[in-house]
Structures are given as structure tokens and as C-alpha cells.
Amino acid sequence: MKIYSCCGNDSIAKKYNCAVCGKSEFEEKEVSDNGTVYSFTKIHIAPAEFAHIAPYNVVLVDLDEADAKVTSRMEEDVAIGDKVTLDRIEDGAYIYKKAS
Amino acid sequence: MTGAYVHGIGMTKFGKLESSLKELLLEACTEALNDAGRPKIDAVYVGNFMGGSISNQEILGAIVANDLGLGYIPSTKVEGACASGGIALRQGLLGIMSGEYDTVLVAGAEKMKHAETADVTQAINAAMDTTTTEKNAGLTFPGFFGVLANRYFHETDATKEHLARVALKNRQNGVNNPLAQFPKPTTLEEIMAARMITDPLGLFDCSPMTDGAAAIVISRKKSPIHVRASSQVSGPTKMQDAVNLLSIPAIGESGRLAYEKAGLGPEDIDVVEIHDCFSMTEIIAIEELGFYNPLEGWKAVEEGRTQVNGEKPVNTSGGLLSRGHPIGATGIAQVYQLVRQLRGNAANQVDGTPRIALAQNLGGTGSYSTVHILERV
Numbered sequence: 001m002k003i004y005s006c007c008g009n010d011s012i013a014k015k016y017n018c019a020v021c022g023k024s025e026f027e028e029k030e031v032s033d034n035g036t037v038y039s040f041t042k043i044h045i046a047p048a049e050f051a052h053i054a055p056y057n058v059v060l061v062d063l064d065e066a067d068a069k070v071t072s073r074m075e076e077d078v079a080i081g082d083k084v085t086l087d088r089i090e091d092g093a094y095i096y097k098k099a100s
Numbered sequence: 101m102t103g104a105y106v107h108g109i110g111m112t113k114f115g116k117l118e119s120s121l122k123e124l125l126l127e128a129c130t131e132a133l134n135d136a137g138r139p140k141i142d143a144v145y146v147g148n149f150m151g152g153s154i155s156n157q158e159i160l161g162a163i164v165a166n167d168l169g170l171g172y173i174p175s176t177k178v179e180g181a182c183a184s185g186g187i188a189l190r191q192g193l194l195g196i197m198s199g200e201y202d203t204v205l206v207a208g209a210e211k212m213k214h215a216e217t218a219d220v221t222q223a224i225n226a227a228m229d230t231t232t233t234e235k236n237a238g239l240t241f242p243g244f245f246g247v248l249a250n251r252y253f254h255e256t257d258a259t260k261e262h263l264a265r266v267a268l269k270n271r272q273n274g275v276n277n278p279l280a281q282f283p284k285p286t287t288l289e290e291i292m293a294a295r296m297i298t299d300p301l302g303l304f305d306c307s308p309m310t311d312g313a314a315a316i317v318i319s320r321k322k323s324p325i326h327v328r329a330s331s332q333v334s335g336p337t338k339m340q341d342a343v344n345l346l347s348i349p350a351i352g353e354s355g356r357l358a359y360e361k362a363g364l365g366p367e368d369i370d371v372v373e374i375h376d377c378f379s380m381t382e383i384i385a386i387e388e389l390g391f392y393n394p395l396e397g398w399k400a401v402e403e404g405r406t407q408v409n410g411e412k413p414v415n416t417s418g419g420l421l422s423r424g425h426p427i428g429a430t431g432i433a434q435v436y437q438l439v440r441q442l443r444g445n446a447a448n449q450v451d452g453t454p455r456i457a458l459a460q461n462l463g464g465t466g467s468y469s470t471v472h473i474l475e476r477v
Binding site for chain 2: 009011012013038039040041042043044045046047048049050051053056058060068069070071072073080091092093094095
């Protein structure tokens with residue numbers, strides 16, 4: 001997972017400017033995809049484009065090697081604190097799975 | 101101090117209505133204009149979110165000016181997701197504060213019930229940053245608050261029952277409000293057992309789809325109700341970038357700014373309408389606005405402190421959860437209820453006729469927040 005950092009803030013998404021210093025150059029580093037479930041929800045009522053896969057889990061993953069989180073989708077049910085890892089990237093979404 | 105005063109208010113019934121978006125808008129505006137004594141209007145602002153995507157109807161500002169015969173005056177449609185109404189009101193106030201206008205008509209309207217739920221959910225998702233991997237993962241608007249709620253439960257002793265108590269309070273309030281969408285009483289058991297929308301939020305934890313409109317006339321000319329402060333801020337647009345998921349900084353910051361402008365604090369507020377798009381959101385908002393400590397809002401709910409007869413009455417209208425949530429109208433409908441409270445003729449009138457009232461309107465998952473503080477003078 002690529003992390004963009006500036007002024008002590010890590011993010012998996014690059015912004016145009018840092019909210020603290022205003023600079024547009026971010027430090028880039030590659031970290032492990034592994035993380036811990038920070039929180040989650042199971043979505044039963046989905047928008048039209050996701051209705052065919054509902055219900056599905058949306059899981060906020062706290063990355064182990066950065067102070068950043070990733071919103072992912074998971075097929076398995078999870079609890080806060082579970083260890084998870086990236087399974088695949090599908091249609092622009094991070095699909096996570098439980099770490100074995 | 102804005103130096104602007106409330107002269108008239110109007111609001112349609114909220115719910116599933118036969119009237120078109122235009123008819124709802126004109127009905128609320130006409131009531132507000134009549135309540136204000138038909139003053140000359142210098143400008144119109146209309147809050148609306150999905151008129152284009154769901155009803156194929158824009159130019160709402162010009163429609164109001166034209167159909168109500170207000171003349172060749174400036175009119176503007178304002179979009180800020182669920183805060184469209186609050187932002188429209190603020191734009192009207194700024195127009196008066198700048199000296200450009202004496203009297204402004206502000207309205208909010210939405211028509212949602214004619215469309216399919218999946219299509220409305222899709223349209224509401226436009227209130228997130230739709231270019232992100234988290235949108236691609238299937239995160240929905242309610243889903244954000246579901247994720248937040250599960251973490252809140254993890255870090256506190258709050259449970260789903262505390263969310264249900266928020267929903268129950270707002271339903272009890274809504275039952276007494278003839279304009280509210282849901283007139284039917286419910287029970288804690290029914291709320292707890294309702295079908296799941298996005299775990300742990302069930303049907304009663306989520307604001308409904310609603311048709312409705314509300315309007316307000318404001319002027320630099322004096323009236324018994326002064327708009328003591330108006331504030332607006334922007335916040336994070338992505339869940340994964342929240343520094344603290346259990347804080348919605350847009351709410352806290354808009355509250356802090358409004359208190360500063362008003363020269364007041366949370367302890368001075370007598371009656372409150374806040375943006376309970378979800379039961380969880382009401383708990384976060386009463387914390388962010390300083391009524392209760394962070395991570396302790398659920399205790400205030402448990403102790404009944406936010407009920408009509410409590411120390412800090414919150415959402416005496418029934419809130420979004422029971423009054424209904426016609427997106428663009430909500431910010432104005434909140435002010436409608438507070439003006440009625442200050443006038444002493446509200447549904448669920450607070451004892452002793454309150455003097456200071458606060459409305460907080462949220463857009464997106466914390467992308468926008470407005471706060472307005474009203475004062476009976």
C-alpha cells in the first residue's frame with residue numbers, strides 16, 4: 001500500500017495540498033497491506049450499483065505500518081481488532097480478507 | 101450579531117405527498133410571506149439537493165421569484181448536501197449583513213418519495229467524494245454512521261439501546277408535531293427489533309425519505325426574533341481520512357464559531373434542533389456542540405437530559421428521524437421549529453418559553469455544518 005505523508009499525517013490518498021503546510025509534494029513510501037479492523041458495518045440497504053452484492057461488509061482497516069486507514073470491503077464477517085490483509089483490488093476497491 | 105431578524109415562517113406537512121417539488125416550495129414560501137405580512141422581497145435563496153437528479157427540476161430560485169410575483173430580483177439555488185437549507189439561510193443572512201438586501205426569502209425543499217429507494221440512495225451518495233476507493237468499496241452514507249457507531253460502542257459502554265432511546269425520544273416528539281412524517285407511537289422493543297439497514301443501525305435509527313418544504317423571511321427590520329449568530333465550516337470528505345472517527349469536526353468547529361460570534365456558550369442554549377440524520381449522529385452532535393463531554397453523550401440520553409422536559413431539549417420537532425428529512429428543507433425546518441419555540445406556540449413547547457435557541461445542520465458525512473443561534477428580544 002502506498003502512503004502519502006506530510007507534517008505527520010499519513011494517507012492512502014494523495015491530496016493536492018497538505019492542510020498543515022500547504023505544500024504539494026508528499027513523501028511517498030510503500031508499507032505492508034496488513035492491518036487491524038478499526039470498525040465495520042454490514043450494509044443491507046445498498047445503492048443501485050451495489051444492490052446485487054448486498055449485504056456486504058465495509059471495514060475500516062488501520063494499517064499496521066502507517067498511521068493511516070483504508071476503507072475496504074470484506075466478504076467475511078469481522079470484529080474490531082481482527083487482523084486482516086489485502087486480498088485483491090477489484091473495480092477500484094480494496095477487498096480485504098482475514099489474515100491466516 | 102447578524103442584525104437580521106425573523107419575520108415569517110412557513111412549512112408544509114412532511115411525508116409522502118402528492119404535491120410536486122414546485123408546489124411544495126411555493127406553499128411553504130407563501131405561508132412564510134403571509135406570516136411576515138407580505139413585505140417587499142429583495143432576494144431569494146433556495147436550498148435543494150436532488151431536484152436535478154431525481155425530479156429533473158432546477159432553476160428553483162427563479163421559479164419562486166416568478167410564480168410568487170416577486171419581480172426581477174436575484175434568486176439562487178444553494179447545494180450543500182443535507183446542509184443545503186442551513187447554507188441557504190446563511191447566504192440570505194450574509195446578503196443582509198453586506199447591506200445589499202433589506203429583506204430576503206429563504207426556502208428549502210425536496211421531493212424524494214416518488215423515486216425508488218436504491219435510486220435515492222445512489223443520488224444521496226453524490227454527497228460523498230465519489231472518486232475514491234472507499235466509494236468503490238461500497239461505503240454508503242448510512243454506512244459511514246454504522247462504522248462510527250460500532251467504534252463508539254467499542255470505546256464506551258454505549259449499546260444499540262442508547263441509539264434506540266434517541267429514536268424513541270424523537271418519535272415521541274414527532275407524534276405531537278402535526279407536520280411530522282411519523283404520527284404513530286412506537287416502543288423501544290419495536291425499534292430494537294426493526295430490520296437492519298447498516299449494522300448496527302436499524303430502520304428507526306435512520307432518517308427517512310421525505311417530501312416537504314419550509315421557508316423563512318428575514319430582514320434587517322426589527323422583529324421579536326434576532327438571528328444572533330450564523331456560522332458554517334467544511335470538514336473531511338472521506339471516512340478513511342478522519343483523524344478521530346468519533347469526532348465530526350465540522351459540527352464542533354461550526355458550534356465553536358457560532359458561540360464566539362454570539363458571545364454565548366453551550367450552557368446558555370435553552371432549546372436545540374440538531375441534525376439527527378441517524379440516531380448515532382445526534383449523540384455525536386450533542387458532544388461536539390459542548391452540551392456533554394466527548395464519549396458521554398449516550399449517558400445524557402440514558403438519563404433523559406435531552407427530552408422536552410430535560411435540561412437540554414433536543415429535537416422537540418421530532419428531528420430528522422421523525423419530523424422527516426426532505427434534504428434541502430431540513431435546515432429551514434429546524435429554524436421553523438425554533439422560531440415556534442421562541443414564540444411560545446411550538447409542538448412540544450418547552451416550559452417557560454425559551455429565549456436562546458440553536459440549530460445545527462450537517463451535510464455529507466461531516467463535509468458541511470452550519471449553526472444558527474436565535475434569540476427572543
